[in-house]
Amino acid sequence: MNGNRLIAMFLGITASVWLGVACADAPKEAPTQRAGRGGAGEAKPLERPGLTYLGVNDRGYQEYRNDRSGVVLIRIPAASFRMGSRHRGPEHGPVHRVRLSPYLIGKYEVTREQYKRFAAEVDPYELPKAGWWKPKLNYPVVRVSWFEARAFCQWAGLRLPTEAEWEYAAGAGEGRPYPWGRSHPFDGGKIRLNCQVEDSRFDGYIRTAPVGSFPDGVSTFGAFNMLGNVLEWCHDWYGPDYYKTSPKLDPQGAEEGEERICRGGGWQHPPEHFHLGQRERTHPDTQIADVGFRCAMSE
Numbered sequence: 030m031n032g033n034r035l036i037a038m039f040l041g042i043t044a045s046v047w048l049g050v051a052c053a054d055a056p057k058e059a060p061t062q063r064a065g066r067g068g069a070g071e072a073k074p075l076e077r078p079g080l081t082y083l084g085v086n087d088r089g090y091q092e093y094r095n096d097r098s099g100v101v102l103i104r105i106p107a108a109s110f111r112m113g114s115r116h117r118g119p120e121h122g123p124v125h126r127v128r129l130s131p132y133l134i135g136k137y138e139v140t141r142e143q144y145k146r147f148a149a150e151v152d153p154y155e156l157p158k159a160g161w162w163k164p165k166l167n168y169p170v171v172r173v174s175w176f177e178a179r180a181f182c183q184w185a186g187l188r189l190p191t192e193a194e195w196e197y198a199a200g201a202g203e204g205r206p207y208p209w210g211r212s213h214p215f216d217g218g219k220i221r222l223n224c225q226v227e228d229s230r231f232d233g234y235i236r237t238a239p240v241g242s243f244p245d246g247v248s249t250f251g252a253f254n255m256l257g258n259v260l261e262w263c264h265d266w267y268g269p270d271y272y273k274t275s276p277k278l279d280p281q282g283a284e285e286g287e288e289r290i291c292r293g294g295g296w297q298h299p300p301e302h303f304h305l306g307q308r309e310r311t312h313p314d315t316q317i318a319d320v321g322f323r324c325a326m327s328e
Contacts (some may be wrong), residue, residue: 065170069104074328088251092136098185100142100324102164103198103250105246110202112193113272114306120269127193128278129185133325134190134198138242138261139181142166145172147181154180155270159237160318167239169321173290175313178262178322185264189264190325192308193280195292199256200305201249208248208255210276214300222257225299232317236296236318252323256303259321260291267310288312293318 043186054063071234075093075273076172083092083101091104109128114121141156141164148154173181175189190198199208207214207221223245226285229271232238241253248255265271266283282290288310297319311320 033156069106072104072106073210075104084253086136088249090250092121092251093133095185095187095200095324095326098139098146098181098187098324100139100143100185100187101136102187102326103136103252104133104323104328105129105131105194105198105250106167108197108202110197111197111204112157113201113304114304117176121308123272125272125275126277127275127280129193129197130279131328132190132194133326133328134194134250135325138169138199138259138321138323139178140167140240141170143172144181145320146239147184151180151184159318162236164237165302167241168237169240169254171237171259171318171321173262174317175197175262177316181322182324185324187324189262189322190263191279191281192292193265195255195261195263196305198252199293201250205305207246207303208252212248214256214303219245222254222294222303223296224257224294224303224314225297230282232294236294240277254264256293256305257298258296259319260295260309261293262293262320262322263290267308275301291320 074082074091078107079096083094083097084214086092086103093102094103095102106132109126110129111124113124117126127203145156145166148156157170159171177190179189203311205211209221220232222271223238223243238258243254246256247253266284266286267288268283268286271283291309291311294307
């Protein structure tokens with residue numbers, strides 16, 4: 030029996046234990062506005078210079094292309110949801126009510142190809158090396174600081190998502206631990222994200238994966254790789270007590286700080302690390318091999 034099959038059997042045996050822990054984290058109160066098929070797809074398409082309407086995706090949400098960068102964006106309707114986690118530690122809570130204005134968020138993480146286009150037009154930026162391995166241009170760009178990610182977004186006429194926008198786009202405010210629901214990432218023989226396991230090739234990739242990989246892990250809105258692949262920079266400053274005092278409408282993060290929020294977990298994290306309420310933070314100058322970003326846009 031080969032190594033991959035042994036790992037798959039082990040993960041299948043333990044999935045029920047993982048699932049029980051994950052389900053316990055779900056808030057009991059339902060969101061005020063629940064995302065559903067049809068969502069923003071029924072609204073009149075936006076008409077903006079430099080933004081091309083692509084149609085409605087298979088989840089029922091409108092998609093657009095930012096013409097300058099090539100970034101594909103999903104239109105997310107206004108919503109109210111309960112943000113945070115009850116069981117991931119004090120810095121991940123308390124669970125609190127948040128209301129979001131409508132916005133758009135990247136369907137995929139920004140790719141090396143898209144960042145290369147930006148670097149060719151704007152000095153002094155250049156496409157960073159991923160490491161000793163050489164990912165293709167359809168892989169997520171990594172080793173970019175928060176400042177470099179922000180510069181890319183500004184060049185494209187976009188911005189970084191807030192932490193609240195990121196969490197809602199990933200989980201639709203449904204109180205579940207993963208974008209796809211409550212199933213363990215490897216339950217049922219499916220691979221829903223890439224991460225660190227004993228066999229580094231178990232998910233098909235030693236490190237990062239091309240954006241759009243793992244379709245079984247897509248979110249309610251149709252966003253890919255919201256968990257796994259790379260950590261993603263968010264707009265927000267990190268504040269340890271921010272969730273206790275944050276505004277209910279469109280929170281933007283602490284007013285100041287030393288670290289910026291990252292979300293989603295990366296390929297170097299183990300399976301137990303991943304949860305939609307998991308918060309990470311690091312210095313905005315950080316440039317490491319498992320941190321990238323996706324873009325957002327206000328409607």
